[in-house]
Amino acid sequence: MSELKAMQCEACRADAPKVSDAELPGLMRQIPDWAPIVRDGILQLEREFKFKNFKLAWAFHNKVAELAESEGHHPALLLEWGKLTVTWWSHSIKGLHKNDFICAAKTDNLLNA
Ligand SMILES: C[C@H](O)[C@H](O)[C@H]1CNC2=NC(N)=NC(=O)C2=N1
Structure with missing residues (x-):
């Protein structure tokens, strides 16, 4: 299988697998580093990223938001002091599509960007 981080999200319709x-x-x-979690009955991928202060967490938040817009696929982002979930x-x-794994891998990659 090719590397997730090198793949592109595809349009995800209601009948997508x-x-x-x-x-x-x-x-x-x-x-x-990601955990599969079930929230409101929906399987999701979650990871906490820790930072030294609010500003660094905020900057990473903005990078993830840019990634989401460029992929057309959008996460939930919880920005706190020193932490982005x-x-x-x-x-x-209402579940996990390949897109979610691609975006999780690309989120990890932003740490090195
Ligand atoms: C029209 C637009 O492509 C869709 O609403 C996209 C936008 N971003 C999305 N993001 C996520 N996480 N799931 C979706 O089903 C989704 N759909």
């Missing part, structure tokens, strides 16, 4: 139980472990191995899922299918 959710990631299957069989695909999940292989995809999770590529984003080991990023949560990816696909609203249209």
Whole structure:
């Protein structure tokens, strides 16, 4: 499988396929710092990023927001002092699509940008 971070999100329609139980472990191995969580009955990917202060967390928040706009896929972002919590899922299918794994991998990559 090609690297998630090198892939591009595709338009995610209501009839797009959710990631299957069989695909999940292989995809999770590529984003080991992310946790699969269930919130409001919806499977999501979540990671907390820690920073030394608010301004650094805020700057990373803005980078993730730029990524979201360029991919046309949007996360929940919780900005706090020294911390940004990023949560990816696909609203249209109320679950996880390949797009969410691509965006999680690209979010990780922003740390080195
Ligand atoms: C029309 C537009 O492409 C859609 O509403 C996109 C926008 N961003 C999105 N982001 C996420 N996370 N899930 C979606 O289903 C979604 N849909």
